Amino acid sequence: xxxxxxFISLGPGDPDLITIKALRVLQxxxxxxxxxxxxxxxxxxxxxxxxxxxxxxSAGKLYPFAVPMNKNRSLAIESYNNISANIxxxxxxxxxxxxxxxxxxxxxxxxxxxxDYLAERKIPVEHIAGIPAFIACGALAxxxxxxxxxxxxxxxxxxxxxxxxxxxxxxxxxIVMKVSQCQDTIKLIIRQQPRHTYHYFENxxxxxxxxxxxxxxxxxxxxxxxxxxxxxxx
Amino acid sequence: xxxxxxFISLGPGDPDLITIKALRVLQxxxxxxxxxxxxxxxxxxxxxxxxxxxxxxSAGKLYPFAVPMNKNRSLAIESYNNISANIxxxxxxxxxxxxxxxxxxxxxxxxxxxxDYLAERKIPVEHIAGIPAFIACGALAxxxxxxxxxxxxxxxxxxxxxxxxxxxxxxxxxIVMKVSQCQDTIKLIIRQQPRHTYHYFENxxxxxxxxxxxxxxxxxxxxxxxxxxxxxxx
Numbered sequence: 001x002x003x004x005x006x007f008i009s010l011g012p013g014d015p016d017l018i019t020i021k022a023l024r025v026l027q028x029x030x031x032x033x034x035x036x037x038x039x040x041x042x043x044x045x046x047x048x049x050x051x052x053x054x055x056x057x058s059a060g061k062l063y064p065f066a067v068p069m070n071k072n073r074s075l076a077i078e079s080y081n082n083i084s085a086n087i088x089x090x091x092x093x094x095x096x097x098x099x100x101x102x103x104x105x106x107x108x109x110x111x112x113x114x115x116d117y118l119a120e121r122k123i124p125v126e127h128i129a130g131i132p133a134f135i136a137c138g139a140l141a142x143x144x145x146x147x148x149x150x151x152x153x154x155x156x157x158x159x160x161x162x163x164x165x166x167x168x169x170x171x172x173x174x175i176v177m178k179v180s181q182c183q184d185t186i187k188l189i190i191r192q193q194p195r196h197t198y199h200y201f202e203n204x205x206x207x208x209x210x211x212x213x214x215x216x217x218x219x220x221x222x223x224x225x226x227x228x229x230x231x232x233x234x
Numbered sequence: 235x236x237x238x239x240x241f242i243s244l245g246p247g248d249p250d251l252i253t254i255k256a257l258r259v260l261q262x263x264x265x266x267x268x269x270x271x272x273x274x275x276x277x278x279x280x281x282x283x284x285x286x287x288x289x290x291x292s293a294g295k296l297y298p299f300a301v302p303m304n305k306n307r308s309l310a311i312e313s314y315n316n317i318s319a320n321i322x323x324x325x326x327x328x329x330x331x332x333x334x335x336x337x338x339x340x341x342x343x344x345x346x347x348x349x350d351y352l353a354e355r356k357i358p359v360e361h362i363a364g365i366p367a368f369i370a371c372g373a374l375a376x377x378x379x380x381x382x383x384x385x386x387x388x389x390x391x392x393x394x395x396x397x398x399x400x401x402x403x404x405x406x407x408x409i410v411m412k413v414s415q416c417q418d419t420i421k422l423i424i425r426q427q428p429r430h431t432y433h434y435f436e437n438x439x440x441x442x443x444x445x446x447x448x449x450x451x452x453x454x455x456x457x458x459x460x461x462x463x464x465x466x467x468x
Contacts, residue, residue: 009373011253017363020257021250104369112378119376129251129365129373135338139243139363142353144346146388153406154386 005091005123006098007105007115008032009130013047013205015054017136022128026057030095033087035111036064047206047227048100067110077113084117091123104130108156108177134175137201137229141212145231146173157181164189168196168234179228186230190216199231239325239357240332241339241349242266243364247281247439249288251370256362260291264329267321269336269345270298281440281461282334301344311347318351325357338364342390342411368409371435371463375446379465380407391415398423402430402468413462420464424450433465 006025011017026032036046044064052062065083068076091097101109105127118125134154138145146152153167157178164185167174179186179200190198200219202211206227213219240259245251260266270280278298286296299317302310325331335343339361352359368388372379380386387401391412398419401408413420413434424432434453436445440461447453 012363014255016255016258017253019245019251019253019365021248023254024250104365104373106372106378107369108380108382109378110381112381115376115378125376127373127376129246129370131253131338131363131365132369135341135366136363138340139338139361142349142359142361144340144343144349146342146390147344147346148342149390149392151390151392152388154380154388156380156383156385158383158385 003094003096003124004126005087005118006096007111007125007127008098008100009105009128010048010051010100010102011131011205012103012133012136013051013203013210014136014207015051017131017205018051018055019128019130022130023055025098025128026052026055026100028096029061029098031061031063031090031097032057033063033065033083033097033099035067035101037067037069047102050206051102052100080113081117084114087114088118088121088123091118101130103132107132133201133204133229134177134231137199137204137212137231140201140204140210141199141214141231143199143231143233145175159185161185161189161192164232165193168193168232171234173234174230174232176230176232178226179230180224180226183224187220190220197233199233201229201231203227204229237325237328237330237358238360239321239352240330241345241359241361242332242334243339243362244282244285244334244336245365245439246337246367246370247285247437248370248441249285251365251439252285252289253362253364256364257289259332259362260286260289260334262330263295263332265295265297265324265331266291267297267299267317267331267333269301269334271301271303281336284440285336286334314347315351318348321348322352322355322357325352335364337366341366367435367438367463368411368465371433371438371446371465374435374438374444375433375448375465377433377465377467379409393419395419395423395426398466399427402427402466405468407468408464408466410464410466412460413464414458414460417458421454424454431467433467435463435465437461438463 034048068079101111154175159182203209268282302313388409393416437443
């Protein structure tokens with residue numbers, strides 16, 4: 001394997017939905033950095049680690065990094081810079097270094113800060129593609145997310161009622177990421193425009209906690225967790 | 235493996251970008267239907283077959299089906315119905331039957347006709363997710379297709395200049411599929427609005443013919459083939 005820092009996509013959650021290429025690079029790496037967050041109860045939580053463990057990647061080469069959740073942007077960036085400098089050092093020591101992300105590492109992934117930091121400093125970087133959550137959700141529900149001339153719009157948690165209505169009226173399929181952040185808007189749209197089809201997903205690909213429904217009452221009565229996603233068909 | 239017709243996503247072209255799950259199901263299947271088209275010179279062309287061959291799937295279980303290219307919609311549907319009836323028969327004979335698609339089988343894939351036909355006739359169907367071409371293109375170019383609050387719009391070959399301008403003005407990232415079908419529009423936009431970044435791709439993931447540039451003159455002078463895709467960043 002030629003020497004660069006690999007940004008490896010783990011896919012949506014099911015360890016079998018990683019690619020052959022990504023698995024091989026994980027197995028060959030000397031050191032793997034994975035994102036971890038601290039829950040309200042103070043426990044370290046990492047879906048990436050869950051996937052790595054299920055893939056039986058040697059625990060000795062796994063190093064967590066805290067995902068900066070700081071609303072203060074300059075503090076968050078400082079935190080990413082520290083992680084990046086650490087990764088740069090491992091790389092320069094000659095270690096085959098990898099950084100992992102859930103889903104695809106270039107699709108709404110926060111590790112792009114690290115990637116950009118290294119690229120700016122002329123460290124060779126490589127991105128290995130993976131399946132984004134919305135693709136896994138479509139497969140789980142057995143729907144054809146888009147076909148023929150249909151257009152698709154992806155909105156990351158910032159959907160307004162006006163925008164959603166406009167997209168639906170013009171026949172677009174909508175992916176809403178981070179539904180929890182705009183759940184009042186979404187629930188209002190469901191009540192106002194029940195003629196559309198609302199496919200709702202939690203933890204797609206995670207055995208045991210995966211949930212899917214297109215029943216509108218079930219969605220309206222649901223408290224919406226962080227890992228949630230919606231596919232709305234006009 | 236429980237008995238259903240499997241719709242297997244092959245990913246963007248690089249055989250190593252198939253998932254572990256998809257590869258296992260391909261290896262276990264008794265019969266695999268793959269799409270094939272006839273080129274202008276009369277030769278059968280199938281990127282799906284190229285991938286299956288590189289994955290060393292036994293040739294004896296591979297069966298091509300002609301992708302209906304007929305502009306007459308009812309003839310195309312009749313053709314899909316015939317393929318679907320053939321697949322149904324194999325399934326009912328007790329064979330582990332799979333149908334493959336490039337990219338993801340639920341994302342602008344024509345095999346949804348077959349899937350829907352079988353589902354309507356109460357044949358159990360399963361969709362195994364794969365990496366869509368645009369994700370592989372982003373990885374190849376080393377760009378972060380979308381991040382944070384950015385919105386993404388996917389347009390399949392039907393882009394108008396007005397729509398593209400409006401999306402760019404509102405800060406959306408645009409994926410244009412089948413660039414060849416709207417190349418005059420795209421080239422005009424590049425000339426009129428050179429301040430945006432135009433990432434252009436051909437045959438992403440196909441060794442030997444893969445091509446990427448973000449040089450605007452190169453794109454303007456290029457004759458655009460069928461398997462082309464563009465990521466436009468505002």
